[in-house]
Amino acid sequence: EAGVTQSPTHLIKTRGQQATLRCSPISGHTSVYWYQQALGLGLQFLLWYDEGEERNRGNFPPRFSGRQFPNYSSELNVNALELEDSALYLCASSLGGLGYEQYFGPGTRLTVT
Template identity: 95%
Template sequence: EAGVTQSPTHLIKTRGQQATLRCSPISGHTSVYWYQQALGLGLQFLLWYDEGEERNRGNFPPRFSGRQFPNYSSELNVNALELEDSALYLCASSQTSGTETQYFGPGTRLLVL
């Protein structure tokens, strides 16, 4: 069974640009979560999507947004990139809405220059 997949694996942008990160959940999973992991720091919760709706978001500014598509895949958009947005962005999926174990993808490494 395929795990959570993310693309691209690496992304280099400059300040002020926009970044789009993509995630495909495990087949049968309806919930998708996004996390930011800055170098040397813990995982910070960004967003939770379930059945196409945003269910919750962490303490991040509105320039972090996303959506979930009918096939449950998800996209994270970061607008007006800042240097401190450089981090590993992790996507996770779970079988039911926020109640089951979250399985993580390999992440997208975003570097903002």
């Protein structure tokens, strides 16, 4: 069974640009979660999508947004990139909401220069 996949592996952008990160969940999983791991800040929750709807978001500004497609894949968009957005972005999927085990992808490392 294929795991969670993410693309691209690495992404280099300039301050002020937009970044788009993509995630494909494990087959049969309807929930997708996005987390940010920035140096010194630990793993922080960004967004949760389930059945195409945004269910919850973490304490991040509105320039972090995303969507979930009918096939349950998801993309994360970060607008007006700032230097502090440089981080590893991890996507996870699960069968449903809380109470189900979350499985993580390999991550996208975003560097903003």
